[in-house]
Amino acid sequence: MTSLAPLRRALLSVSVKTGLVDLARALDARGVELLSTGGSARTLREAGLPVRDVAEVTGFPEMMDGRVKTLHPKVHGGLLAVRSDESHVAAMQEHAIPAIDLLVVNLYPFEETVAKGGDYETCIENIDIGGPAMIRAAAKNHADVCVVTDVEDYEALRAELERNDGQTDLPFRKRLAQTAYARTAAYDAAVSTWMAAAIGEEAPRRRAFAGTLAQTLRYGENPHQNAAFYTDGSNRPGVATAAQIQGKALSYNNINDTDAAYELVAEFGGDAPACAIIKHANPCGVATGETLKEAYARAFDCDRTSAFGGIVALNRPLDGATAEEIAKIFTEVVIAPGADDDARAIFAAKKNLRLLVTDALPDPRAPRLAYRQVAGGLLVQDHDSGFVTREDLKVATKRAPSAQELDDLMFAWTVARHVKSNAIVYAKDGQTVGVGAGQMSRLDSALIAAAKAGRMGEALGLADSPAKGSVVASDAFFPFADGLMEAAGAGVTAVIQPGGSMRDAEVIAAADEAGLAMVLTGMRHFRH
Secondary structure, three states: OOOOEEOOEEEEEEOOOOOHHHHHHHHHHOOOEEEEOHHHHHHHHHOOOOOEEHHHHHOOOOEOOOOEOOOOHHHHHHHHOOOOOHHHHHHHHHOOOOOOOEEEEEOOOHHHHHHOOOOHHHHHHOOOOHHHHHHHHHHHOOOOOEEEOOHHHHHHHHHHHHHOOOEEOHHHHHHHHHHHHHHHHHHHHHHHHHHHHHOOOOOOOOOOOOOEEEEEEOOOOOOOOOEEEEEOOOOOOOOOOOEEEEOOOOOHHHHHHHHHHHHHHHHHOOOOOEEEEEEOOEEEEEEEOOOHHHHHHHHHHHOHHHHOOOEEEEOOOEOHHHHHHHOOOOOOEEEEOOEOHHHHHHHHOOOOOEEEEOOOOOOOOOOOEEEEEEOOEEEEEEOOOOOOOHHHOEEOOOEOOOHHHHHHHHHHHHHHOOOOOOOEEEEOOOEEEEEEOOOOOHHHHHHHHHHHHHHHHHHHOOOOOOOOOOEEEEOOOOOOOHHHHHHHHHOOOEEEEOOOOOOHHHHHHHHHHOOOEEEEOOOOOOOO
16 A cells, blocks of 8 residues: 555645745646635735635635635545545545645744734734644644645655655655644644733643744753754744854753853843853853953953853853953853854854854843743743842841942842852952852852852962952842851852841841841742
8 A cells, every 4th residue: 555645636825925836836837726715815826826716615705804714514524534435535525525635724923913912802813713723634634635834844845746746655744744733732832821821810720832843952961862942932032043153053051051141141231241151050250341351351250160161141242352252262152142243253263162143132021931840740930030129128237238339239139040049149340259059058059159259369369369348149048147157258248138037137137247238139039
């Protein structure tokens, strides 16, 4: 039994007309009868192609503003009939149902309508009904019917028909059927997710998730793990939307770390040049500067050892002077909102360095969802876009911070929310000088941050650790005074932390005794 299916009749009904005429011409050249609807039929006729309206086949006109045009037994019977089943063939003959061998459909632009801020009624009108119904019917009957839902598959279809003299092979139809079901699933996921938000349903009883393959990866976190990268269609500026100018393909870890780096540096907007250097999803150095080159150099100085092989994120377009500095050591990825010709030329000599450019910085305050898989399910929460202003801070100690300390406290707090918990960040003059991340004890994080500050001082040839005269940020409250006292011993002069511990009074008293200024945010930023 052959797996080849002839192609005699095709139904083309698409929202996106890209490539439609060329595909239809190729089909017409093979003697395929073309059926179509509405705007698709008009486009084909304007191109001089013979096309038959679906309304002519069904005997019913398009009605209700186009809501009803393909929901008819003569369409679905033509898609669902099993060609080898005598009773199916008899039913087709009895009811004059023409067999449809190819369905080419892409759906109403619901996702695009939502992205453009369409109101509720407009979004509802852009929910496709007939399209998904036909796609599912054709995909179910892939033993006989070929279904194409992506413009990207038009060329593959033409090549398949060329290979098989106007026929399609079963493995080819199976692959397209899988793609088709994934497309309708993604479409339904987009609709249900939008509707949950539109009606204020924070935890809907059922939630759907979907993604589109952006690239397959050599492996996952480790070489024995298979991996791929999928985009969610949100078009948030970052690694998913960036153009890769040069370098090897991104790895799983590259993508994860680059996302962390760009999300952090976006916190500083474009007001002043800023740089974040990330290693294993944690910042090893973050700084602002008068120039982008200075911001990078100050971030690099925080932890020169960890910066080797790291990810560099910039909040301004990369220039030649900054590129020259970055190129002095091995760097995995550089991501920035643009890069000038000088920078591109300098990096061109670094074949393994990956340069990514985006059109914009992501909005750190934009609401979105965050997902994490656990055995048997998914954890879903609002992305941590919470922030505090200077006016939100509560001075808890006898001494209030100075203007310079307050600037550094806000800087350190901004960085701390991007450090794995328990997080401790020492900062001074718009520069991290010590980062303690991902420890089981806040005391240990404080110790590590102080040790890193000491190594920074040694690397720079300073007489004292740069932690002396710095401020400290803690992503959550100090449960005991020990972590705070470690920071005080390192030389910090001011503290920012959420507060809320049963021992707040004890911690505040210890701060007062050490002469520290302490402000409370009332908001924590755990990042596990």
